[in-house]
Amino acid sequence: MSRFRRDERGNIAIIFTLALLPIITFVGSAIDYSMAVRAKAKLSASIDSALLAATGYTAMRGSTEDAKTAATDMFNGQMSAHHLASASLHIDISDSVSARTVTGSATAAVKTSFMSMLGYPNITVSASSSASASFPTYMDFYVLLDNSPSQGLGATTADMTTLQNATSDKCAFACHDTYTSSSKKTLQTNSYYDKAKKLGVTMRIDVVRSATQSLTDTATSSQIVSNQYRMAVYSMGSDCGSLGLTTVASLSSSMSSVKSSVSSLDLMTIPYSGYNNDMCTDFDGTMSAMNGVIPTQGDGSSSKPQKWLFFVSDGVADYSYPTTCSKTTVSGGRCQEPLNTATCDTLKARGVKIAVLYTTYLAITNNSWYTTYIAPWRSSIGDIMKSCASPGYYYEVDSSGSIGSALTALFQQAIASAHLTK
The missing domain is CATH 3.40.50.410 (von Willebrand factor, type A domain)
Incomplete structure (x- = not known):
């Protein structure tokens, strides 16, 4: 026991073993976070496309309900193409005499791999956007x-x-x-x-x-x-x-x-x-x-x-x-x-x-x-x-x-x- 206490060989292995868990947690969290960042970018692109679809009805002064339907369909199609889980979407459309303004926000839950072991099974990402288009003037x-x-x-x-x-x-x-x-x-x-x-x-x-x-x-x-x-x-x-x-x-x-x-x-x-x-x-x-x-x-x-x-x-x-x-x-x-x-x-x-x-x-x-x-x-x-x-x-x-x-x-x-x- 006396020799064991004086022997310093193999201490790196012990330190590495003790540090391995936080290292793995950090790397895993970074991977989960990068996946969430990519998902947010896709979510932003999807809501941008949705709002442009809504303003596409402006030229013909289409109803706000038709515009919302077009926006929702476009958003769901984009999300499906990105292989993301279902997300919540909120669209607001306001019309003035001369223009239509569309605002929207969306959230999506991104499943984690490593962080779930720490009690975080999902990362919630959100995005918002706005678009406007002038009505044709008669x-x-x-x-x-x-x-x-x-x-x-x-x-x-x-x-x-x-x-x-x-x-x-x-x-x-x-x-x-x-x-x-x-x-x-x-x-x-x-x-x-x-x-x-x-x-x-x-x-x-x-x-x-x-x-x-x-x-x-x-x-x-x-x-x-x-x-x-x-x-x-x-x-x-x-x-x-x-x-x-x-x-x-x-x-x-x-x-x-x-x-x-x-x-x-x-x-x-x-x-x-x-x-x-x-x-x-x-x-x-x-x-x-x-x-x-x-x-x-x-x-x-x-x-x-x-x-x-x-x-x-x-x-x-x-x-x-x-x-x-x-x-x-x-x-x-x-x-x-x-x-x-x-x-x-x-x-x-x-x-x-x-x-x-x-x-x-x-x-x-x-x-x-x-x-x-x-x-x-x-x-x-x-x-x-x-x-x-x-x-x-x-x-x-x-x-x-x-x-x-x-x-x-x-x-x-x-x-x-x-x-x-x-």
Whole structure:
């Protein structure tokens, strides 16, 4: 016994034996923990997939119950693929006017191997996530196109020059679309409109018509869901003898139908040269009628679309405003002035958004009337048209620009910032 007490050989084996149990426990616990970490990652991936499945119903504004079912099915499928034990899942879905928000949490029990010997048969892991998606915003576009005689102006400087060279009075407007008979409306072969057609002159109205038709194609390709956008198109009247807001295409979600109807849009006709003292551009009356056509602003849901007015014009009124004219009146109370923006303000106060495309009122050389009555204030037209538009929704296009591109840009800008904030 005395020698045994003094003998120090083999002490490492004794120490190792004593340390073996905590070492095995530590290593085993680390293995169990790493399995739990991997399980948590799989749980997180599963709940992410579940919430994305729920927001997948947003585009069609599917019910919250359908969204929850989709989320649960996706989660269970993912968990099965990961070979994890059944887990508890909790999903909350809340909808606002503009978006759906989905939040979720889940827990799962991971069976242990080594730690179970210490009284811990499971490790509980949990994960949470959230997702949101915007609802598609439904929008109604009311497009008012100025087809008054001034839109018979040549679309480019070259077109204007061609028409001036072909007319005895050097007129750059193809606005004398007269008839030999007001009942049969037979075109005179010597009308300036007819001359422009024969010479291949492109008028402003031709470009506006084409641009509006292209706008229907843009609307179709931009939709997230069917019938998301509707469009109606109006003119200021087909004939100066019967001025007033005129429907070119009724409000419809069928853009192909609207496009087909717009093909009939043309320059306003006049019974004869100088008819009604050339007073054929009644902005005040047309805009007031437009205010009556556009219903109450909506929240962007399918049953209450947002309302937009798109206004395309050169911005010069020419009508009888004997008491309200902001410029000099001539015989018969004829008033040529920039747009009166009072109705624009009324529409915007109602929440209607207004996009304005100003087709620059070009300077007309060799024309004494223009020099006397328009030139002194022509430079102010753009600023006044801009004040009609909602902030940020104004474009000006002169003879070198593309009306089609500008209309498309306004449309894309409108749908990009579609959600109303109240």
